[in-house]
Amino acid sequence: MFGASGGIGAALSAALVARGTPVLAGSRSGKPAAADGATPFRFDLEDEDGIAAAVEPWRDDPPDLVIVATGVLTLADGTGPERSLKQLDPxxxxxVFRLNTIGPAIIAKHLLPMLARDRPATFAALSARVGSIGDNRIGGWHSYRASKAALNMLVRNFAIEMRRTHRLACVVGLHPGTVDTPLSEPFQANLPAGQLTPRRDAAANLLRVLGALTSEDSGEIFDWRGERIAP
Incomplete structure (x- = not known):
């Protein structure tokens, strides 16, 4: 689990631990805030050497499920998603691209080749419905939308490449819905009733979707109900 100290990552880690699943829980601090019973490790999305070093011990016994539960909507300095192209700042x-697109791609670079070839394995990255070009009706949020659209393209690219060597592998993107986390907190006030999902429920939804996937689903983006999202 990459991003195990975040809202969704922590909930996913805790849910897996509760099922008796061994969990490697990665965070920037190396000390996940939740998921007692998980084995912590440290990684930094912007440090490729550190990511490579973190996953190298797994080479002889690679995980069957990798979840990249990282992402940013509002930057640490308070810069939020743009509502107009006039607000674009290079x-x-x-x-945003380094954190939402490049970081997960580097994790994939070092982890996907070591997945087992003789049994199913899944690599899932948290994406967003707003990364769908075909589903975009209102615009705005330029950097976030574009970074998630780029991530979705990489998911498809990686899936195609993995079919040549790991035919049982499944590489997907997941849209968790609007979850009650710090990422969505600044935008929760105007949500319709019932649209905000508690973290535990979001984790259960995503794990249910993951449990139903096969290699035939590789390269797709799924929402929390298991429905495909248009690219």
Whole structure:
């Protein structure tokens, strides 16, 4: 689990531990806030050497499920998603892409080749419905939308490449819905009743979707109900 100290990552880790599943729980601090019973490890999305070093011990016994539960909507300095193209800032846009697109891609670079070839394995990255170009009706949130659309493209690319060597593998993107986490907190006030999902429920939804996937689903983006999202 990459991003195990975040709202969704922590809930996913806790749910897996509760099922008796061994969990490797990664965070920038190396000390996940939740999921007692998980084995912590440290990684930094912007440090490729550190990511490579973190996963190297898994080479002889690779995980069957990898979840990248990282992502940013509002930057640490308070810069939020743009509502107009006039608000585009190159530095902020580059950072959003580093965290939402490049970081997960580097994790995939070092983990996908070591997945087992003789049994099913799943690599899932948290994406977002707003990353769908075909589903975009209102615009805005330029950097976030574009970074998730780029992530979705990489999911498809990686799935195609993995079919050549790991035919039982499944590489997917997951849209968890609007979850009650710090990421969504600034935008919760105007949500319709019932649209905000508690973290535990979101984790259960995503694990249910993951449990139904096969290699035939590789390269797709699924929402929390298991429905495909248009690219």
């Amino acid at each position: 530095a902020a846009m580059a950072r």
